[in-house]
Amino acid sequence: MGADKIEQLIGQMTLTEKLGQMSMLAASLVVTGPVGPGDPVTLVREGRVGGILNTWGYDEIREAQRVALEETRLKIPLYFSVDVLHGHRTIYPIPLAEACAFDRDLWLRTAAESADEATRDGIHMTFAPMLDVCRDPRWGRICECAGEDAYVNAEYARAKVTGFQNTNDDPHRRLAGVAKHFVAYGAVTAGRDYAEVDISRRALHEVYLPPFKAAVDAGVMGVMPSFTDVAGIAMTAHRGLLHDLLRVKWGFKGVIISDYNAIGELIAHGVAQDMVEAAVLALKAGIDIDMMSGAYEQGLPVALERGLVTMQEIDTAVRRILHMKGAMGLFENPLRGLQQEMPGPDTIPSHRTSARDAARRSLVLIKNEDNLLPVANDVRRIAIIGPLADAQSEMMGPWCMAGDEHQAIGILQGLRESLRAQEITHVPGSGIDDAADPSEIAKAVAAAQASELVVLCLGENRQHTGEAASRTLPRPFACQMELAKAIFETGKPVLLILATSRPWILPDWMVSAPRAILIALFGGTEAGRAIGDVVAGDYNPSGRLCISWPYRTGQIPVHYGMRGTGRPHDPNNGFSTNFLDAPIGPRWGFGDGLSYSQFELGEAYVSKPTIGADESVDVSIDITNGGARAGEATLFMFTHDPVALATRPLLELKDFRKAELAPGQRATVTFRLHASQLHYPDFNMEPRLDNGRINIFVGASARRADQKCVTIEVQQTA
Numbered sequence: 001m002g003a004d005k006i007e008q009l010i011g012q013m014t015l016t017e018k019l020g021q022m023s024m025l026a027a028s029l030v031v032t033g034p035v036g037p038g039d040p041v042t043l044v045r046e047g048r049v050g051g052i053l054n055t056w057g058y059d060e061i062r063e064a065q066r067v068a069l070e071e072t073r074l075k076i077p078l079y080f081s082v083d084v085l086h087g088h089r090t091i092y093p094i095p096l097a098e099a100c101a102f103d104r105d106l107w108l109r110t111a112a113e114s115a116d117e118a119t120r121d122g123i124h125m126t127f128a129p130m131l132d133v134c135r136d137p138r139w140g141r142i143c144e145c146a147g148e149d150a151y152v153n154a155e156y157a158r159a160k161v162t163g164f165q166n167t168n169d170d171p172h173r174r175l176a177g178v179a180k181h182f183v184a185y186g187a188v189t190a191g192r193d194y195a196e197v198d199i200s201r202r203a204l205h206e207v208y209l210p211p212f213k214a215a216v217d218a219g220v221m222g223v224m225p226s227f228t229d230v231a232g233i234a235m236t237a238h239r240g241l242l243h244d245l246l247r248v249k250w251g252f253k254g255v256i257i258s259d260y261n262a263i264g265e266l267i268a269h270g271v272a273q274d275m276v277e278a279a280v281l282a283l284k285a286g287i288d289i290d291m292m293s294g295a296y297e298q299g300l301p302v303a304l305e306r307g308l309v310t311m312q313e314i315d316t317a318v319r320r321i322l323h324m325k326g327a328m329g330l331f332e333n334p335l336r337g338l339q340q341e342m343p344g345p346d347t348i349p350s351h352r353t354s355a356r357d358a359a360r361r362s363l364v365l366i367k368n369e370d371n372l373l374p375v376a377n378d379v380r381r382i383a384i385i386g387p388l389a390d391a392q393s394e395m396m397g398p399w400c401m402a403g404d405e406h407q408a409i410g411i412l413q414g415l416r417e418s419l420r421a422q423e424i425t426h427v428p429g430s431g432i433d434d435a436a437d438p439s440e441i442a443k444a445v446a447a448a449q450a451s452e453l454v455v456l457c458l459g460e461n462r463q464h465t466g467e468a469a470s471r472t473l474p475r476p477f478a479c480q481m482e483l484a485k486a487i488f489e490t491g492k493p494v495l496l497i498l499a500t501s502r503p504w505i506l507p508d509w510m511v512s513a514p515r516a517i518l519i520a521l522f523g524g525t526e527a528g529r530a531i532g533d534v535v536a537g538d539y540n541p542s543g544r545l546c547i548s549w550p551y552r553t554g555q556i557p558v559h560y561g562m563r564g565t566g567r568p569h570d571p572n573n574g575f576s577t578n579f580l581d582a583p584i585g586p587r588w589g590f591g592d593g594l595s596y597s598q599f600e601l602g603e604a605y606v607s608k609p610t611i612g613a614d615e616s617v618d619v620s621i622d623i624t625n626g627g628a629r630a631g632e633a634t635l636f637m638f639t640h641d642p643v644a645l646a647t648r649p650l651l652e653l654k655d656f657r658k659a660e661l662a663p664g665q666r667a668t669v670t671f672r673l674h675a676s677q678l679h680y681p682d683f684n685m686e687p688r689l690d691n692g693r694i695n696i697f698v699g700a701s702a703r704r705a706d707q708k709c710v711t712i713e714v715q716q717t718a
Contacts, residue, residue, distance in 0.1 A: 001326035009322060010315055012074060018318045019300055020048040021076065024257065024291040027055035040064065044078065045071045048297065050321060051125075051289070053081040056088075056402060058338060061122035065334050077334035079325055083399050084126035084164075084175065085144060086110075088117040090351040090525050091396050091403040093362040094501060095130065095156070097521035099146035099546040100593075101361035102634045102656050104159045110358055111163025113351045115175035119337040121402065124328050125176040127224060127257075129160035131211035132181055135557035137550070138191025140469030143398065143501035143522070145186060147546030148559040148590060150207045151653045154214035161218040171329060172337035178257060179215035181226035183241060184208040188228060191556070193470045197228045202646065204230070205685045207561075213250060221254045221324060225287070227262055234269040236262045237281035247286055255320050257289040258282060264293030275299040280308045288317040352526060359523035359530030364543040365594040367517040372493055374537025374596065375419060375453065383425045383447040384412055385487060386457035387432045387480065388499040394432075394459065397501060397522030398466030407525060411457050411497060414528025418536035425451065429483045432461050436479040441486050448490045455535070456487055456514070459499030462522070466501070473553055475505045488513035497531065503549040511587065519545070537596065542632040542658075544593035544701065548586035555582060560590040560702035561649040591701030597631030597661070600624045604698045604708040613689060613716040616674040621698045621708060623669055625661035633659045637671040638697040638707070644690055645682055651702055671698070678714065691716055 001009075010018075025040055043049045044067045052064060061080055068078045086092045092110045101107075111129075118126060130144040133153050146156035157179065164177040184204060188195040199208070212223070225235040225242060235241070236258055246252045263282045264275065272278035279299030282290070290296040303309045329336050365373065375382070388394060392410035396403050412426055429444030430436060448454045458480045463469070476484070487494060488509070496514035498504065501522050511517070518541075523530050533539035550558045569584045570576040578584060602622035611617045623633055635658075638651040655671045678694060679687040691714050699707030 001322065001331045006319060006322045006326065009074065009076070010318055013318070015301060015304070017047045017074060018314055019297050021050035021318050021321050022289055022296045022314070023049055023294070024051045024053060024081070024289050025049045026053050026260070026292050027060070041067055044068050047072050047074070049078065050076070051079040051081060053291070055080065056082055056118070056121040056123050058122065061338060062335060069334055077325060077330040079124040079328060079330060080122055081125040081127065082118070082123050082401055083128060084114050084118045084123065084401070085128045085130060085399040086397070087114050087355070087400070087403060087524060088121065088123070089402045089404070090117060090348065090355050091400045091408070092355050092358045092525075093523045093527075094143045094397040094521060095146055096143045096502065096547060097362040097523060098358060099152060099156060100364050100521070100543040101358070102544060102546070103361060103658065104155055106358055106361060107156055107159035108163040108167060109354060111160045112167035113354055115164045116168060116173045117348065117351065118175055119173045122335070122338040123175065124330070125178060125222065126164060127178045127180055128164070129157055129177065129215070130180050131157050131215060132184070132186035132226070133207050133211065134186030135548075135559045136186070136191040137474050137503040137547075138470055138472060138553075138556065139186065139188060140193060140465050140471070140502075141467055142186070142547070143465050148548060149546065149561065149653050150210045152546055153211035157211045157215040158218045161215050161220045165219065165221065172333070176221040176324070176328060177215070178222035178224050179212055179220045180224035181259065182212055182223050182235065182246065183226065184230055185226035185228055191470050193468050194227050197230050199230070201685060202681060205681045216246070216250050216252050221327065222257055223252065223254065224257050224259055225262070227259050227265065229269065234266055234271050236287065237266055237271055237285050239285040242286040255288045255324050256286050258287050258291045258293070260291050261293045263287065263290050263295040276302045276308070279303060283309055283313055283317065288320050355524055356526035356529050356533075359526050360533050360539045362521065362523060362543050363530060363534050363541055364519040364545055364592070365516070365534065365541040366519050366545075366588055366592060367511070367514070368594050369515045372495060372516040373535060375422070375535055377421070379422065379452050381423045381425070381451045382419065382453045382455060383427065383451035384415060384455045384457065385427050385429050385444045385448060386483065387428050387430050388459040388497070389426060389428065389455070389457040391432070391461070391499075392528065394461045394499065395522055395527035396462060396524060398462050403525065409526055409528035411499065411528045411531050414530070414532035415455065415535060417529065418532030418538060429487075430479040432459070432480070433477040434479050436482040441483055444483060445486050445490060448487050448492050451492060454487055454490075454492050454494045455497060456484060456494050457497045457499060458484065460501060462501070464501070473505060474502055476510070481507070484510060495535065503547055505550060505553050506587070540596045540629055540631045541593070542595060542634065544591045544634050545588055546590065548590055549588040551587045552582045555579070555586070558586045560651055563647045563649050589702050591634070591636055591706070592703070595631045595633070596629045597625050597627035599631070599633045599661070599700065600626050601699065601708055604696065604710040606696070606710055606712055610713045610715045611675050613675050616672050617712055618670050619673055619696055619698060619710065620668055620670040622666060623659055623661065624666040625663055628663050630660070630662045633661065633700065635659065635669050635698060635700060636702070637673065638702070639673070639678065640695045640697070641678070641680070641690065642695060643692055644680065645688060646680065648680060651697065675714065689714065689716065
């Protein structure tokens with residue numbers, strides 16, 4: 001719909017109809033927040049709803065759209081939204097898992113496939129990607145982000161927005177993305193969901209804003225502010241960040257959608273006395289759509305009468321909403337993309353194949369003592385033990401919405417399919433979080449003693465993760481700890497599979513006792529088969545951690561991008577930054593992970609020793625596969641500015657690359673580093689580039705022992 005027609009339509013609308021377009025209503029197919037009063041169909045008929053969330057499918061959406069088109073005065077179509085966070089019907093790995101693949105093409109592909117499925121179910125918009133950089137595993141929603149690094153989250157943002165919105169050739173298969181939660185929700189105090197956020201301006205601009213800037217640059221159609229505040233200013237009312245930065249400085253033209261009931265919650269935040277004040281604050285901050293609080297419908301008419309807002313401000317929001325509906329193609333085809341409802345993910349077999357590939361690329365082999373994996377052919381008797389072994393529904397993770405848990409493949413099924421020649425015994429041994437049962441543990445011990453190899457599957461259920469699922473101590477539950485101790489005491493070789501949604505704080509004995517450890521962050525529909533592929537050796541693991549795993553809760557936050565200090569860590573100096581009771585670094589850090597191949601790195605080298613303000617330099621390194629298997633290596637390029645206006649992190653990620661190598665093959669991996677990537681915020685948060693030396697580190701992880709260093713000089717002309 002063109003601009004003239006939009007203006008003509010706005011001119012015909014009553015205040016009630018305008019506020020209706022600015023209101024989003026939740027249906028009851030799934031519940032993601034407090035359910036409000038009122039029948040959705042009646043409210044649609046009265047012109048009091050512009051969009052509906054949490055419903056999908058041929059019959060439901062067709063009927064709601066019919067009411068909007070046939071029984072309302074202006075016949076403005078509805079849009080339908082749902083959280084397609086890591087798949088719609090086919091469920092892919094949770095974002096924290098998929099980020100461990102460090103594969104932009106994979107991220108884009110799974111977004112495009114998710115968009116294809118969601119639009120076939122009548123969905124027009126997804127509340128994704130979630131771009132909250134997080135370094136605190138106590139926060140349940142860490143599973144929804146791409147890990148601890150701002151650059152990785154920014155690359156993830158570009159891939160997901162492009163995959164949702166621009167990849168499918170059929171425009172009816174494109175899904176509007178909504179980048180959330182703007183901004184710094186991942187920095188909530190103590191990892192406690194919905195808690196306050198108090199961070200520095202530098203952290204805001206260096207860590208938490210870049211992923212959202214990447215999403216805006218990629219053309220994301222919507223942005224959702226977080227529930228939280230930033231330094232005392234509730235994001236739902238934060239004009240400085242929503243209007244001045246997002247809209248004016250960044251030039252964002254799309255819609256800003258409140259989170260569920262967030263405008264009404266400005267009262268609880270203590271910044272609004274009633275719904276009138278809450279509505280005024282949100283509208284003036286730049287929020288176009290009120291999700292479920294009813295604040296705009298209740299508060300804006302009164303605010304207009306009092307002169308607190310203008311009709312022009314309301315019209316501006318309505319204009320953006322109608323433009324969005326036009327960009328979605330809803331005025332031309334209100335039922336765009338809708339067809340008979342899909343009975344399940346098996347209707348698109350290629351998506352399941354893709355999900356299996358995504359899941360196995362997301363697995364991280366973190367320990368493999370004496371090459372326990374892949375399982376040797378002469379290992380005949382295997383005991384598969386633990387509460388997560390036969391827990392197919394848990395593999396789906398949170399936010400699986402339309403996914404059918406009965407279609408999911410659990411670890412037990414996946415291993416039975418991959419290890420057909422072996423004799424497999426299965427004993428759960430315990431529940432996920434029940435009280436320990438000595439008789440069940442005894443059965444598990446007996447099965448272990450009769451085996452040649454134990455596969456111990458520990459983890460959490462999906463109710464332990466996601467929104468409103470913070471934990472002060474994210475670790476195995478007591479019953480699982482008792483089971484694990486009993487199994488380790490048998491002396492049998494153990495493969496420990498950790499089926500979790502976030503880093504766990506593991507006791508030292510749980511790391512030292514097993515011969516191999518596979519980190520299997522919830523992998524979705526095909527998780528079990530992916531694990532079977534890796535354990536059997538049908539797939540060479542290539543995943544690397546995108547998030548650090550602490551030794552102790554007291555280390556949190558711990559991540560690779562720490563800044564230098566005047567008293568840097570020195571184990572021989574008691575007056576240096578240190579802990580008395582734990583190492584200063586994580587147990588497993590950013591980029592850690594093993595392969596069945598052995599990769600060897602040569603020295604790093606650059607195409608030229610200096611770089612100007614508008615120039616770039618090539619940074620190269622030779623890599624050789626010294627093993628007997630073909631494999632895929634992940635290489636990272638970090639930089640460090642040793643002398644700057646503000647202390648810089650000891651490592652800053654600038655790029656990552658993949659290299660597939662046959663046995664004995666040697667290849668050169670080259671990164672392009674542009675001077676703009678060396679900018680950092682000055683005291684006014686404006687980009688600054690200094691002359692002087694830059695250290696470049698290229699390697700397999702953020703550990704210095706895995707890196708090769710080369711230096712360049714920045715030389716700007718006067």
